Amino acid sequence: MVSRNRRIINSTDGERQYRMETPLLERYELAAEPFMEFREGIKVETFDSALRVESDLVADYARLNEKTELWEARGHVVVHNYKGEKGGRTLMTERLYWDQKQKKIYSDTTARVIEGGSVHVGRNFEADENFETWSFHNTSGKIEVEASTLREEDSTASESASRTDSTAVLQSASGQ
Numbered sequence: 621m622v623s624r625n626r627r628i629i630n631s632t633d634g635e636r637q638y639r640m641e642t643p644l645l646e647r648y649e650l651a652a653e654p655f656m657e658f659r660e661g662i663k664v665e666t667f668d669s670a671l672r673v674e675s676d677l678v679a680d681y682a683r684l685n686e687k688t689e690l691w692e693a694r695g696h697v698v699v700h701n702y703k704g705e706k707g708g709r710t711l712m713t714e715r716l717y718w719d720q721k722q723k724k725i726y727s728d729t730t731a732r733v734i735e736g737g738s739v740h741v742g743r744n745f746e747a748d749e750n751f752e753t754w755s756f757h758n759t760s761g762k763i764e765v766e767a768s769t770l771r772e773e774d775s776t777a778s779e780s781a782s783r784t785d786s787t788a789v790l791q792s793a794s795g796q
Contacts, residue, residue, distance in 0.1 A: 621645075621646070621647040621649065622644070622645070622646050622647075623644075623645040623646075623647075624643065624644055624645075625643055626640075626641070626642050626643075626644075626645045627639065627640070627641045628640045628641075635667075635669060637666065637667065638664055638665060638666045638667065639664070639665045639667075640662065640663070640664045640665075641662070641663045641664075642658045642660065642661065642662045642663070642682075643660040643661060644658065644659055644660040645657075645658060646658075646659065649686075653685055653686070653687045653688070654685075654686040654687060655683055655684060655685050655686055656683070656684045656686065657682075657683050658679075658681060658682040658683070659681055661678070661679060661680050661681065661682075662677070662678070662679055662681075662682040662693070663676065663677070663678050664676065664677045672702075673702060674701070674702060674703060674750075675699065675700060675701045675702060675703075675750070675751060676699070676700050677693065677697070677698070677699045677700075677716075678696075678697070678698050679693035679694060679695060679696065679697040679698075679716070680694065680695025680696050680697075681693070681694045681695050682694070688721070689719070689720035689721050690717060690718070690719055690720070691717065691718040691719075691720070692715070692716075692717055693715070693716045693717075693718075694714065694715050694716075695714065696712075696714070697711075697712070697713050697714065697715065697716045698710065698711070698712050699711040699712075699716070699725075699751060701750070701751040701752065703752070707736065708735075709733055709734060709735040709751065709754075710733070710734040710735075711731060711732070711733050711745070711747075711751065711754075712731065712732045712734075713727045713729055713730065713731040713732070713745065714729050714730070715727055715728065715729045716731075718749065720749075723748060723749045724746060724747065724748055724749055725746070725747050725748075725749055725751065726744075726745060726746040726747070727743075727744070727745040727746075728743070728744060729743065730742070730743055731743070731745035731756070733745070733754060740756070742756030743756065744756055744757040
């Protein structure tokens, strides 16, 4: 089955759950493991009970294995979660999986999470399907900071340590 400029709205018990839009949807229902493919990109939005957008996902490509209920999104994948104290969070990666049965999303490539003024970069990203709790596993990286800031902090720490050392020497010399 081939469908162009497709919009699908899914609701449960009369409440809208998500809206999906794609320029091209191909469904291979006679394959050993039926799947849908979105070769020209996809946009998915989820809604709260007041029909406000809770989250969205945009990707250049997506594929859904209908049997295992595993989604794969590739190419400039951007996910927004608009809930949260810091105005929500954004995830950017080149490949993202959504396991509907396990209710989790994960990536095995480099991912970037932006939350408030913080940017977290790592590999092996994992989160609940609502992108409310998330983590990186087995990561390493480097942090770039202003060298002048470190020098100021080092000199302040050195002065404080010198005062502490001299106080200890004075107390020791006075027999206390």
